Amino acid sequence: MQQHMLTQKEKSEQRPISGTGIGLRSPHVDEILINQPRIPWLELLADNHMAAGGIIPAQLAAICECYPVTFHSVGLSLGSVDPLDLDYLGKLKQLMRKHNVCWLSEHLCFTSVDGFHSHDLLPVPYSEESLLHMANRITEVQDYLGERILVENVSSYMKFAETDMDEVEFISEVAAQADCALLIDVNNIYVNHLNQDIDPVSYIKRLPFERIKEVHLAGYEQKEGFALDAHNHPVSDTVWDLYQLLVQHIPDVPSLIEWDNDIPPLARLIEEADKADLIKQQFSEGLNYAVS
Amino acid sequence: MPLAEIEKNFMRSLIEPYRAADVLLSQLEIVGDLSPEKQLAIYRGNINGAHEIVLAQVYPACKNILGEEYFNQLCLLYRIQFPSVNPDLNVYGQHFHEFIKSCIDKHKELWDFNYLPDLVLLEWYWNATYFDEDDSSFDFSRLTEVSAEQQHAMVFCLRKSVSLISSIYPIIDIWKSNRAEVSCIQSFNMPEKKLNYCIYRDDFEVKLKALSQIEFDLLTAINEKKTLGDLSEEFGTNLQSVLYQFVQQGWICGIGLHGVSDVR
Numbered sequence: 001m002q003q004h005m006l007t008q009k010e011k012s013e014q015r016p017i018s019g020t021g022i023g024l025r026s027p028h029v030d031e032i033l034i035n036q037p038r039i040p041w042l043e044l045l046a047d048n049h050m051a052a053g054g055i056i057p058a059q060l061a062a063i064c065e066c067y068p069v070t071f072h073s074v075g076l077s078l079g080s081v082d083p084l085d086l087d088y089l090g091k092l093k094q095l096m097r098k099h100n101v102c103w104l105s106e107h108l109c110f111t112s113v114d115g116f117h118s119h120d121l122l123p124v125p126y127s128e129e130s131l132l133h134m135a136n137r138i139t140e141v142q143d144y145l146g147e148r149i150l151v152e153n154v155s156s157y158m159k160f161a162e163t164d165m166d167e168v169e170f171i172s173e174v175a176a177q178a179d180c181a182l183l184i185d186v187n188n189i190y191v192n193h194l195n196q197d198i199d200p201v202s203y204i205k206r207l208p209f210e211r212i213k214e215v216h217l218a219g220y221e222q223k224e225g226f227a228l229d230a231h232n233h234p235v236s237d238t239v240w241d242l243y244q245l246l247v248q249h250i251p252d253v254p255s256l257i258e259w260d261n262d263i264p265p266l267a268r269l270i271e272e273a274d275k276a277d278l279i280k281q282q283f284s285e286g287l288n289y290a291v292s
Numbered sequence: 293m294p295l296a297e298i299e300k301n302f303m304r305s306l307i308e309p310y311r312a313a314d315v316l317l318s319q320l321e322i323v324g325d326l327s328p329e330k331q332l333a334i335y336r337g338n339i340n341g342a343h344e345i346v347l348a349q350v351y352p353a354c355k356n357i358l359g360e361e362y363f364n365q366l367c368l369l370y371r372i373q374f375p376s377v378n379p380d381l382n383v384y385g386q387h388f389h390e391f392i393k394s395c396i397d398k399h400k401e402l403w404d405f406n407y408l409p410d411l412v413l414l415e416w417y418w419n420a421t422y423f424d425e426d427d428s429s430f431d432f433s434r435l436t437e438v439s440a441e442q443q444h445a446m447v448f449c450l451r452k453s454v455s456l457i458s459s460i461y462p463i464i465d466i467w468k469s470n471r472a473e474v475s476c477i478q479s480f481n482m483p484e485k486k487l488n489y490c491i492y493r494d495d496f497e498v499k500l501k502a503l504s505q506i507e508f509d510l511l512t513a514i515n516e517k518k519t520l521g522d523l524s525e526e527f528g529t530n531l532q533s534v535l536y537q538f539v540q541q542g543w544i545c546g547i548g549l550h551g552v553s554d555v556r
Binding site for chain 2: 047050051052053054055056057058075077079080081085088110111112113114115116117118119120122124125127129130133157158159160161162194195196197225226228
């Protein structure tokens with residue numbers, strides 16, 4: 001594993017992921033390629049760039065030529081009891097190698113089981129069994145890819161009776177056992193606070209900061225009786241406050257603005273990214289960062 | 293309850309939303325204002341919404357014709373009948389054509405929409421062609437590797453991004469009028485004969501071309517891996533010029549020998 005870590009570090013040194021990037025979605029691809037606005041890095045939803053032919057692979061190659069890029073995937077189904085989808089993982093690895101993608105992040109959830117795919121992030125119970133299973137699967141993925149991945153806390157609308165620990169304990173232990181990095185989505189913490197009454201401040205304070213390599217920011221939608229992690233609004237004021245609390249501890253960790261539905265002009269996303277950078281600059285003189 | 297049981301019950305309650313989900317619900321606790329039923333309902337709602345969006349993107353004309361509410365009901369029934377078995381959402385909806393066909397047989401209100409299965413198939417091909425694998429160009433030097441004795445057993449390979457469709461309905465006119473969210477024209481003239489089309493990708497752009505009956509039959513025969521010997525017998529003197537035209541168009545991208553898997 002150590003030897004592979006070096007490869008990832010070298011990649012990051014060549015094309016550092018620093019500052020606040022943007023989750024690139026299809027409505028902005030042309031603008032990004034034509035105008036090449038000053039954005040420090042882009043995160044692509046890997047699942048949207050796996051088409052076998054046509055314009056999608058060509059766009060991916062062009063984007064990766066112009067910007068440092070990371071992959072965010074939703075199909076690995078890390079928590080699933082099904083065997084790991086090696087076909088999917090193989091495609092991810094091939095694309096990452098081909099385009100010098102800096103790293104891959106996935107979610108601490110399952111999306112498929114019994115061969116069926118929900119295409120939604122389904123929570124797992126925070127039990128000892130899930131913990132061991134998730135950690136083993138992440139290790140399997142990392143061994144296959146030959147590099148460390150980042151795993152993200154998800155928004156959850158479900159509480160299982162089968163619970164041995166709280167969410168922070170679960171993700172911290174998974175990261176420790178699998179020796180993986182963490183991607184912390186601040187909006188997801190807040191949505192879980194609204195729906196499940198977790199204490200977001202205590203949550204953030206208890207995170208293993210040394211493992212956090214990326215932070216996500218997004219907006220939620222208030223539905224009837226619950227908050228939905230819809231990624232269709234600006235980042236809320238409370239999430240900005242929680243972000244400030246988090247980046248005090250990790251000012252040089254890169255952040256990312258995610259906006260997936262009712263997508264506004266790119267300039268609006270850049271405004272959100274600038275705001276995140278301003279907050280971080282209070283705590284850090286430099287924004288240089290590389291995975292170590 | 294073991295993790296495997298929890299996950300399988302959860303998934304089953306999502307892909308069969310009308311079935312009781314007692315086992316899963318018994319594993320959930322009330323949290324905040326969310327009862328176990330509400331927790332499950334949120335996931336069911338998310339999944340319905342996501343699948344509706346995908347199908348609406350692939351089948352915009354079908355959605356416009358049927359109206360959003362009816363289309364969304366069909367989306368739910370489709371998801372129950374054909375749950376997604378692939379992590380790639382780009383291939384979700386590939387059975388919508390057969391599903392619509394069966395719906396027309398079952399639902400009286402759809403009897404006036406006999407053209408829908410052909411229209412839906414056209415929309416599917418249009419969508420799939422966009423993502424289909426790239427093939428290399430026809431390599432004429434491969435022809436020199438085929439001996440005179442082998443020529444009759446030679447087969448041709450159609451580009452993966454080429455699809456053929458024929459219909460007795462004016463599906464192209466209906467499609468063009470309903471693709472965008474504009475008021476659709478409700479009456480079309482029936483064509484005098486069956487119309488044939490090829491859907492293909494030219495560089496990155498998906499295109500559609502009307503085909504003569506001979507062109508359509510020949511492309512169909514090529515797709516069925518009929519040998520050059522069989523094609524010569526079936527199409528006689530027309531064969532050479534039409535074949536050459538298909539190569540020029542980029543629709544034929546390779547050759548091989550009958551029964552040999554490497555066809556390029």
